[in-house]
Amino acid sequence: MSTTIDNLLTALKGESKACATYAAYASKALQDGYPQISKLFEATSKAERIHAGNHARALVKMGAEVPTYEFTVQVGTTLENLKSALAGENYEVEEMYPPMIATAEAEGATQALSGFKWAHEVEKTHARLYTEAIRQLESGEKLTISSKYWVCPLCGETFDSIEGVAKCHVCNVPAERFIEI
Numbered sequence: 740m741s742t743t744i745d746n747l748l749t750a751l752k753g754e755s756k757a758c759a760t761y762a763a764y765a766s767k768a769l770q771d772g773y774p775q776i777s778k779l780f781e782a783t784s785k786a787e788r789i790h791a792g793n794h795a796r797a798l799v800k801m802g803a804e805v806p807t808y809e810f811t812v813q814v815g816t817t818l819e820n821l822k823s824a825l826a827g828e829n830y831e832v833e834e835m836y837p838p839m840i841a842t843a844e845a846e847g848a849t850q851a852l853s854g855f856k857w858a859h860e861v862e863k864t865h866a867r868l869y870t871e872a873i874r875q876l877e878s879g880e881k882l883t884i885s886s887k888y889w890v891c892p893l894c895g896e897t898f899d900s901i902e903g904v905a906k907c908h909v910c911n912v913p914a915e916r917f918i919e920i
């Protein structure tokens with residue numbers, strides 16, 4: 740069974756790659772004439788950077804070294820990019836994070852546990868946002884998804900509206916501290 744340190748390294752690498760990938764997808768969406776989807780990818784890229792930072796800090800706390808990574812990103816059409824991003828989020832939600840959460844709980848690795856739980860929640864939001872963008876893009880109708888996003892600076896939760904939102908429902912950070920994208 741892998742340990743929490745192994746899991747943090749795996750998650751750090753995955754989130755760092757997602758951050759770089761979504762940033763490239765954001766540029767491509769803009770080029771393709773989809774500014775709203777570009778904003779969505781910009782927001783999710785920011786969220787994945789926050790996840791990576793949380794995992795990196797948990798590694799330091801556990802006395803482990805934090806590696807740096809470089810990635811080559813494969814960019815397709817915006818629709819392909821959304822579908823590939825959705826597949827990545829679903830993998831993290833269904834397969835990657837649940838056993839990492841269980842192991843961190845068993846090991847009493849509290850800081851790692853928070854980072855895993857937060858990322859697990861936020862990836863569900865990303866999957867929901869991508870699913871709607873895919874639906875609209877495939878339908879050929881005019882996009883009505885948001886052109887503005889907010890990201891929680893602590894857990895990375897991603898909002899397409901903050902109407903009536905006083906604090907982050909994942910980690911309790913007040914809405915005034917959200918990063919506007």
Ligand SMILES: [Fe+2]
Nearest residue numbers: 783828862865
């Ligand atoms: Fe995500």
Ligand SMILES: [Fe+2]
Nearest residue numbers: 891894907910
């Ligand atoms: Fe949060």
